[in-house]
Amino acid sequence: MSTLHTVETWLSSELAPGNNRWFEGPAVPDYALSNQSAIALTAPSVSDLTTILVTPGHTYQQMLGIGTSVEETTIHNLLKMDPASRDRFIQQLADKENGLGFNLFRITIGTSDFTAQPFYTYNDLPEGETDFEMEHFSIQKDIDLSIIETVQQLLKAAPDARIFASPWSPPAWMKTNGDLKRGSLKEGIEYTEALARYYRLAIQAFEEHGIPVCAMTLQNEPLLETDYPSCYMSPERQQELAIALKREFEEHNLTTELWIFDHNFADAMGYVTPILNDSEGYAAVDGIALHDYDGSPEVMSEIHAAYPEKPIYLTERSLWGTAGADRMAQYFRNYACSYNAWVTMLDSRIGTHQWLGQPGPTMLVQDADEPNRSWRTPEFNLIAQYSRFVERGAYRIGSNYGSRETVTNVAFRNPDGTIVLVAINRTAEEQPFRVLCEGKQFVATLPAGSVGTYLWK
Incomplete structure (x- = not known):
């Protein structure tokens, strides 16, 4: 699990989604649960980037x-x-x-x-x-x-x-x-x-x-x-x-x-x-x-x-x-x-x-x-x-959905207190974005046609 000051990141990308060519044999997508370099959590700053606001105090359903x-x-x-x-x-x-x-x-x-x-x-x-x-x-x-x-x-x-x-x-x-x-x-x-x-x-x-x-x-x-x-x-x-x-x-x-x-x-x-x-x-x-x-x-x-x-x-x-x-x-x-x-x-x-x-x-x-x-x-x-x-017993927590033109997401808080953000880029271009959460921020870039999971304390 991550330390207090960094965000762990994993990426996976789509490749010919839903296509029957997958019955013919394997192929390797660009990212396959690929662990990336940790991202620093920093003090908030002014930014024009697409911003996801994560609010762990707003809790919703509990995950089975x-x-x-x-x-x-x-x-x-x-x-x-x-x-x-x-x-x-x-x-x-x-x-x-x-x-x-x-x-x-x-x-x-x-x-x-x-x-x-x-x-x-x-x-x-x-x-x-x-x-x-x-x-x-x-x-x-x-x-x-x-x-x-x-x-x-x-x-x-x-x-x-x-x-x-x-x-x-x-x-x-x-x-x-x-x-x-x-x-x-x-x-x-x-x-x-x-x-x-x-x-x-x-x-x-x-x-x-x-x-x-x-x-x-x-x-x-x-x-x-x-x-x-x-x-x-x-x-x-x-x-x-x-x-x-x-x-x-x-x-x-x-x-x-x-x-x-x-x-x-x-x-x-x-x-x-x-x-x-x-x-x-x-x-x-x-x-x-x-x-x-x-x-x-x-x-x-x-x-x-x-x-x-x-x-x-x-x-x-x-x-x-x-x-x-x-x-x-x-x-x-x-x-x-x-x-x-x-x-x-x-x-x-x-x-x-x-x-x-x-x-x-x-x-x-x-x-x-x-x-x-x-x-x-x-x-x-x-x-x-x-x-x-996302562990059993995790709660979904507050976050703004984002947009199909940039990134969309959903966030959870695990029983051990770690935050899990799953972000999705459905576009054909990489998408930079920032996340603001409880007085901290991090900036990430999601490659075209990929999903990122971001984990922090």
Whole structure:
């Protein structure tokens, strides 16, 4: 960490952001988590430079973590590696010195669309059968597919990491169409209670295997019905499920939090208000989960103003380049307490998944012909500019956003008192700027198309 009088600096630059050429092989950007010479903190002076005002006395939300998903696609690719290569890969995710330093991981309850397997849940039955008492419940498929073992390995490498879980679909026998794809939960409290029991058993099964689940979302993207595991769930039904699930958790001494919604900014306010305006719904809900595929991050500030006691989490979105790094800054400036990328590693044939579109490059890409070989894309570095330095328990602090024509930023104060400023230059020219904070200033220059992290006491 820095001394009192200097600012430590790291830079990463974008290179062909979001371009599929990253599936073809690695290339080296100008800056890749490159540690620069320390910058002096000096007395303030008169300046015409773009100025960022950092005010640590103005505190906002507290950070839970930054991380990625551990869906079956990534695990399927990992299992093609030999044990030593697999260990190195997991270290890259966990290590704060040489890797990403991630401390928050999303796992799936049953399969998602990013899987190499036939779709499954933990209670799949022959057509026409039901199992309200969950006598056939089992996470054995997760064990057989080495999902449990991989998450255990990850927790060993990052013992402070937190895990949260999301389901893509209830078991087919609970659904209106008898299928994991599309449909909705059958009407009737007996189905709501059966689903609550199913989720409670899943959380208990993970815990029995040494995987404590700090939180779960009640349904991934509840407004989407599509041709992979999905389930439409109205706010009224989700409220009923949250109340039933909270009761299940309390009866079985589970402290796992419940996060509602788990879908896009555009529909967020309309979805969460009927749940949180109800006293029982409000009491059952611990947080609000959001995705960024439609709408503006500013809705998070609106939700925060409406329900200030309910933390907000950005649970799914992958981003590219300095535009992506700036979008992350906007999440945090609008009260997100976390950020999770979606899908950690695809192979060089863009495999193996069952999503209905073509994904862009992930932070890491595996060589499909030589599975022990993988490479980082520039996104690895750009997300690490946040995840390596912003600690759990940090507070976002006051700073003026800046401008797209110069630099934008977001600032945090870590539990040990260090200040972290992440600044983004989306322009094609280098941008000099100065930072004023508590009677001191420093002057820095951010290269074109790059992100800088500045750390000081």
